[in-house]
Amino acid sequence: MNLEFAGAIHESPLRGSAVIPMSLLEVKNLTKHFGGLAAVQGVNFAIGRGEIVSLIGPNGAGKTTIFNLLSGVYTPDQGEVRLDGEDLVGRRPFEICRRGMGRTFQIMQPFPHMTVLENVATSGLFGRAPKASMKKVEEEARELCRWVGLGEKAGMFPRNLPVADQKRIEIARALAIKPKLLLLDEVMSGLTPTETAEAIKLVRQLRERGMTIFLIEHVMKVVMGISDRVIVLHHGEKISEGPPRQVAHDSKVIEAYLGEEMENSEEPSC
C-alpha cells in the first residue's frame, strides 16, 4: 500500500509521555456562546504530530462543539486555533479543510445520491490543496475504499449499507483530503465488538502512517486503549488532561461522570 498522508513525520509515538510535543494543533482560550449559554469556555490544549488524543466528557460537555469550532462550522467568540502554525479562526470550513483538517460526523451524513466511491472522490476533488486531476482522484478514492474495507462496495449507495460501512465512508471521505489532522467524531459508537476491534486497528494503522488523530469517544475501553493523551471536557471547560491512566484516576473526572462510564470501562468485556 502506498498511501501517503500529508504531514507524515517519522517520529516514534509519544505514548505515555508527559512532555507536550511539537504541536500540530494549538488551541488557546477557545470560547463559544449560544444565546446566553457558554457551550465552550476558555479551552486550552495542544496536539502534537503523530499523537492520538481523545476528547471525552459527559453528554452535552461540548465535545462536538469543539470539533465544529475547529473545522469552521462555528466561529469562536474568543480564542485562537492554529494548525501547523496557521491561524484558522474566522476561516470558512472549506478553507480549513484545504489547510489539512479532515473530520467525520457523529451522525453519519454521506451524500445519499452518490455511490461510496463518489462520496470519497468528492472530498478528494475539492478538499485537497493543490487540486488533483479527476483520474488521479478516482484512482486514489478506489485505493482508499479498499484500504478502509469498502473495496467491493465502492459502487453501492450508502443507504443500502450497514452502520459500520457508513462509518468507513466517513473515514475514507475525511482521508481523501490528505489531512494533517484527522478529527474522528464517535466512530466507535454503535459498532459490534468485532467491528470495534477493526476500527481500532484502522486508527492504529493511520497513526503508523504518520497521521495525527483527535477523536471524540464514549467507549472508554477504546479511549484507554489507543490514546496517548486524554482531554476531559465538562460543561464546556477542560477539567483534566494527561495520559489515560492518570485521567481515569482524576477525582474531578470521576465526579463529572458520577462514576457511570468509569465503572463501565472496568467491567469485563464479553
Added chain:
Amino acid sequence: MNRSFSWKKGFFLLFLILFVLGFPRLVDAYFLHLAVTFFLAMILASSWDILARTGQVSVGQAGLFGIGAYTAAILFNRIHLSPVLGMVAGAMVSVLVAALLGYLTLRLRGIYFSITTIAFAEALSVIWLMTPGFTGGAMGLSTPPLFGGDRQQAYYLILGILALTVAAVWLIQSTRLNFAFTAIRENEEVANVMGINPTRYKVLAFMVSAFFTGFAGGFYSHYNTYIIPYEVFGLGISIACLVMPIFGGLYTITGPILGTIIVKVIEEYLRVTVSYGHQIAYGLILVLVVLFMPEGVVGLWRNKISPLFRPASR
C-alpha cells in the same frame, strides 16, 4: 470517466440532429412557430435545472426572463441595438442581476429561498408598472418582427441557443462541477467541510442559469413583438420553468427536454380548448408528480438512481 459509446445511441442522435436541422423545410408556419415555442421552453427548463442542481429551487425565474426581455426591447427602442445583440445584452444583464441575487440569498435554505425568488419577480413587476417612462409600464413595449418575420431564421437562432444550453448542462454533468453541485444540493454544510466552496458554485449556477433564461427573454420580446410586465414577470413563466424539468426528471440532460415536450403538448391542446386556465395542467402535473413519480419521467424508466460515474462494468 468511462462512457461506453453505443452505436444505436449514436445513430439515434444523428437522426435527431438531421431531423431538427431540416425541420423547417418540412413543415408549415404553424408548426414552425410551435417548434420555436417548444425550444424556448426547453431552454427555460434546462436552465432552471442547472440552478436546481445546487439545491436552489427558484420560483421566480420570470424575474430574469423579464429582465432579459425588457433589456432587449428597451435597447432596441432607444439605441436601435440589433435584436441578436439585444438578446445577448439581455442575457448579460440577467447574469448580473442573478449574481447579486444569488449572493444575497446565499444563506437562505429551501422554502425561504423559493419565497424570496417569488417576491423578487413580483417586486420587479411592480417596479415596472410604476416606472412607465422607462419601461413602458402597463402598456408594454413593442418591437418589430424578428428578422422581418422570417420564422426559419428565428428557428435556427433559438435552436442554436438551445444547443448551447444543453452543452452547458452536459459540461456541468461531466466535470467535477457535477460533484460540487450534487454535494451542495444534498448537504451544503458537509460539502463545505469537505472542501467545496458553496458560494462560488451556487452563484455560478445562478449566473449560468440566468444567462440562458435572460437570452430566452430577449428572444421572446423580439419574436413576440410585444411584451407586458404582467406576462414576462408573471408567475406562469416561473411555474413553466419548473414543471417541465420536474416532470421530465431533475438533474438529467434529457429530463427537462422530454418533460417540456410532453407538458407543452398538453398545454397546447388545452390552449385551444379553454380560453383561460390552460395552465391547469401544470398544477395537476406538479401534484401528481410529487405524489406518484418523484423521479419524473426519466426516473420512471431508469427506475433507480444512476451513479455519476458510469462504471465500466456492472
Added chain:
Amino acid sequence: MEWADFLQSFANGLLIAGLYAAVTLGLTLVLGVMGIVNFAHGEMVMLGAYNTFWLFTLLGIDPLLSIGLSGLLLFFIGLFIYRFTIRPILNDPPLNQLLLTLGLSIFLQNLAMIFWKTDSRSVITPYSGISLSLGEVHVGLTRLLTFLIAVGLTLLLLLFLYKARPGRAMRAVSENNTASWLIGINVQKTYLLAFGVACALAGAAGALVSTVMYTFPMVGFKLSLKAFCILVLGGLGNIPGALFGSVILGLTESFVGTYVPEGSGWAEGISFILIMIILIIKPTGLVGTRRE
C-alpha cells in the same frame, strides 16, 4: 391637515391589517402544527371569496352573514385536500411539500379561471357605500365590520386553541409531536383537524375579502404573498407574531399609499420588498425561531 391624514392613514392601515390577519391565521396554524408552508392557502381564501360572491349574487345572501357558510364549505374542502394530497407527503422533504402545495395553488387558480373567467367581481351590498365618521377619520362601514369580524375570528381561534380539547391538542403537537403522541394525542387526527380549521378560517377570510376587494382568480396568490410577508415579519407558526406582522404590513402599506408619490401603486410592492429585505438580512425571519 397633516394630523388628520396621519390618523386616516393609520386607521386604514389598521383596518386592512385585520383582514390580513384573518387571511394569515390559517397559514400560521398549519405551519405551526405540521411544519408545512401551504402555498395553496391563498386559493382557499379565493374559493371562500367566490363562494360568498355567488351566494350573494345568486341567492342574495348577505356576505357578512355567509361567512359561516364559506367557512364550513372550505372546512370540508380542506379535509378532502388533506386526506388526498397533504397526508401522503407529511414526511417528505420540504421541497416536495413546496412543489405539491404550489401545484395545488396553480391548479385551483386555473380552475377558477376556467369556471369563472378572469373578470373581477365585486360584492356591492346596500350598505357598501356607508361611511362613518369618528372625529377626523372616515371609516367605511363594510371595512369596519370586516375588521371587527376578523378580530372576532382571531379571538375564536385563540379560544379554540386554549380552551377546547382539540385545540389544545394542536398546540401540544405544534410544540412536540412525539411527546404529544406519547401522551395519547392522536397526532394524525390533530393534523387533519388543524388543516380543516385552517381552510375554514381561510374561507371565512375569503368572505371578508369579497366585500372589501375585487374577487378574481389570482386574488388568492396576491394575498398569499402578503401572508408570507406577515409570516416572515412576525415569526413563523405563532399567532401573536402573525397579528404583529399583519399590523406592520397593513400600516406600512397604508402610510406608503398616503405619503409616497403614487404610493398606492408602490404599496402593492411593499410585501415583496419586505420579504426580500428581511430574509436577506435575517434568513430565519424577523422574530423567527425557525421551525425545526
